[in-house]
Amino acid sequence: MASYKAFYIQPNDDGSFKRSIVQRDTSDLPPNEVLIKVQYSSLNFKDAMSAHGNKGVTREFPHQGGIDAAGEVEESSSGEFKPGDRVIVTGYDLGMNTAGGLAQYIRVPAAWVLHCPRGLNPKRSMLFGTAGLTAQLCINKLQRMGVTPEKGEILVTGATGGVGSIAVALLANAGYTVVASSGKAEQADMLKSIGASSVIDRAEFGEFNKRPMLKARFAGAVDVVGGDTLGNVIKSLKAGGSVACCGLVQSPSFEATVLPFILRGVNLLGVDSVEIPLVRKTGGLEAIGTRRQTARD
Template identity: 45%
Template sequence: MMVESFRSFVVDKSEGSFTSGIKQLKMNQLPEGDVLVKVAWSGVNYKDGLASIPNGRIIESYPMIPGIDLAGRVIHSNDPQFKAGDEVIVASADLGVSYFGGFSEYAKVPAEWLIPLPEGLTLREAMILGTAGFTAAMSVQRLEDNGLAPSSGKVLVTGATGGVGSTAVAMLAKRGYEVVAGTGKATEQDYLKQLGAVEIVAREELLQSNKRPLAKAKWAGAVDPVGGEILSYLLSTVSFGGSIALSGLTAGANFSTTVFPFILRGVNLLGIDTAHISNEYRREVWKRLATDLKPESLLEEIGSAEVTLDELPQALETILKGGVRGRILVNLGG
């Protein structure tokens, strides 16, 4: 049954003013799109936090419904690939940035962005993973494509209590890797060990590097959603032929290095961009998220925090302050 109006979290910006909050919208206010989805779940990402503030520099046009993730059921489709009742996922693409996103009870999206829910995942589990889990899985995929294997040695995950970090720790541990978790949260050691980390390294230790272009080689590879000077440390300490999968900038966009890690140790710096990849590749990574990379019993531990649409503004504020452990889910009717 089609509703006349629905609730969404909307941000808007015009000369000298910025607003954000829950609004009642009508169906004709949604953008053009092939498929109408009744959203069941979304997730809170750092990118969503940036979208919720006036100087986040992430939104391409206003007004906008943020939310780069959604999972729900098809209500109506103009594309023969999908029919009413199909369970689907949209994660990343241009959702919530240049196209109305997942913080809404209904969404209308291009068919090419939709991923059929893979067998082995529920809609809720898909959003516990979301773009953060997809980013972690893509990082593991790229590292393995470049030669990383469980026998290679220790793998460091930075920002290990965040969405990407938590899921990366759990995925790598499931695959049999010796995972070291880097974190600035000393109180979260039990959580990280539960996810599968064999060792915890304080953020301060990663930052107190002696700033030499090359230091003692420690890591066979690294998953880095943090960036900044942490990346400088990683480049100087990754082993010969090792790789770093870089996906974020929570510690800053700038870092310092020299050519030496690349020409004397053959270090690979792998950029992880989840938005501009083929749908075929996206579906393959989601298949792995439903099978060999699914953290199984740890999913509920990673995604234990849940908010309503009304509670969303506080969650967005929290993620910008670095106060999130694991994933925050947005329940839109799940």
């Protein structure tokens, strides 16, 4: 048993939530196979939802937040892991209804844990975090649909956010021409410094447009925004183009017609980083770890 510090979300009597650092004990953790001493975690959109009491993310409070973590195995009853192994956990139920990674310890099922792949140590893996894994999974899916750099421009929405900014950097690193869509004009230079070729105002795609098709501009897109933005992105794909859809910051719903799908053969690709098999998470993280290093690294 060890005492440790954790980011803890507790309900107040008036229905609001209190967030604080508290002292907990490893005996408070669920009786899973692998006890991990957490060295690094990252902050994600879903962490904010949980920390604000969103019941779609976390049903039971009080709760130890944090949907990802990296560190060293301290105890393991699984033959897959031994004390001292450097490991990463992202997604599944971590930080949702299982005590999460914004803490010095987690105890999780062995089936959620992966060894740090080549090119990533615990710190570096959490610099990318779940956002980086999601960005890479979006790129993998676009590539599987034949979206290669010579096909044309790739749009990234929510470009200054966690997923968006890493998608901009990873796409540029892989040789794509990236158009970053952002609501923050003052961040345009930052977006160019991480690899965007140009930056557009998010308002350009943010409102419902009743035209069933728009000018065919993008070979592909990574969309974290959803809502009318996603509807407009679909209408703006070139023939055969694809959009990887992974988020809902504008809205989870959008209106669409079948026309871009049947007249331009475009593809709407769903991306989930949470429940996919561990081997695909490992593949995504390996791709990040072994990508071409640049001066920006």
